[in-house]
Amino acid sequence: MAFLIGEQSVELLQAQAKFWNHEYNFIYIASLKCVTQLGIPDIIYKHGKPITLQQLANVLPINKAKVHGVYRLMRVLVHSGFFIKEKVSDDDADMGYWLTPASRLLIKDQALSMIPFLEASFYPTYLKPWHHMSEWFQNDDLSAFETAHGSTLWDYASHDPKLNELFNEHMVNDTESLSRIVIRDCQNVFHNMKSMVDVGGNTGFMAKAIADAFPHLHCTLFDLPHVVAGLTGSKNLTYIEGNMFESIPQADAVMLKWILHDWSDEESVKILKKCKVAIPSKENEGKVIIIDMIVRNNKEDHQETETQLFYDLLMMVLNNGKERTEKEWEEVFFDAGHSGYKIAYELGLWSLIEVYP
Structure with a gap:
């Protein structure tokens, strides 16, 4: 059974959480730069529909032992709203990564690229x-x-x-x-x-x-x-x-x-x-x-x-x-x-x- 803690302790923990959130906010921009350098927005765009983690890993120019890192990287950017997860198809329960208007700005060789x-x-x-x-x-x-x-x-x-x-x-x-x-x-x-x-x-x-x-x-x-x-x-x-x-x-x-x-x-x-x-x-x-x-x-x-x-x-x-x-x-x-x-x-x-x- 979890024990309740005092009001002052809650405020302190919340203050620390806010600090860490600001402290590591740079990770968003670092993650965007990483997915762009790996070409992930372009891969998804050319795939033409939501792409599973395994499909993405198969075409990424990475050490295949680090696929778990791709999952964790994409998890941050899905949370931030730059990518979304959708069903790969109506007949398939697997979920894949798909583009949002924001991540479309990260496609190379296009007008409006960021x-x-x-x-x-x-x-x-x-x-x-x-x-x-x-x-x-x-x-x-x-x-x-x-x-x-x-x-x-x-x-x-x-x-x-x-x-x-x-x-x-x-x-x-x-x-x-x-x-x-x-x-x-x-x-x-x-x-x-x-x-x-x-x-x-x-x-x-x-x-x-x-x-x-x-x-x-x-x-x-x-x-x-x-x-x-x-x-x-x-x-x-x-x-x-x-x-x-x-x-x-x-x-x-x-x-x-x-x-x-x-x-x-x-x-x-x-x-x-x-x-x-x-x-x-x-x-x-x-x-x-x-x-x-x-x-x-x-x-x-x-x-x-x-x-x-x-x-x-x-x-x-x-x-x-x-x-x-x-x-x-x-x-x-x-x-x-x-x-x-x-x-x-x-x-x-x-x-x-x-x-x-």
Whole structure:
């Protein structure tokens, strides 16, 4: 017979359990990276239906004595909801592993793949700053990345080809999925515009997608010289090199996609002031299109709020940037001299905001 323990003991044990849960939360991302490197999502996808542990083990490039490890690995990811277990067939009682929308993002050689994120997750250059957070709080560096590496993320990436490659792959893959949604569901944002500048748009995936979807609209991709070097435009897509802190090309609208969260409030105000100079008045339908997070306390979706808070710490550690609440966004807009804004669309973790001069 089990004996009941005291209330204080229960609280202590629960506190310890919470600590261990946080302590080992990294195992989720490590497990995802492992199944991706082993090719498990691709194997299941090509199998075309739920696959049993034995079937999976037969085709995996592993030491067959370690099949028990595959079971334990998959058990964690089934628990997390990345994979599910279903009947192999109506006539068969055996259960097999099957894909969810989340694990489909781990299939190789497909659009919308999240594999570049996994590749970056344990990259030493990205991990090191987290070991220097407490030191950063006590010094004058702008970010923990600077404390760890002696330079900003952007300067470091320009001299580290692997880091630069990981960053560019990250941006392209994430932008590809977002551009599809924006073009499909947010079309009215672009209807009355004749020109748009995508500031800091990397290699231009979003600008290309918008230019293709709206032939009446001339798009300009504006980024640093080493980013746009060698890139070729088209009939309604132009590449221009420059620095957004100095000036921004004239257009009906300026797009800032995942730009301002990389910068402090003071730097964001400077960028938005340059945007205001580049666009027509509100009466002439000038606007800044911002795609970024609006941090909310979503009590109905704990995971969404948690993810946004994680992103905020990530921006702090890597860039001296931040994710903002609506009130914080409003202060930045008005400090930059803009007259108003509208949250036009909610895009999952992100929002599309129209800001008016």
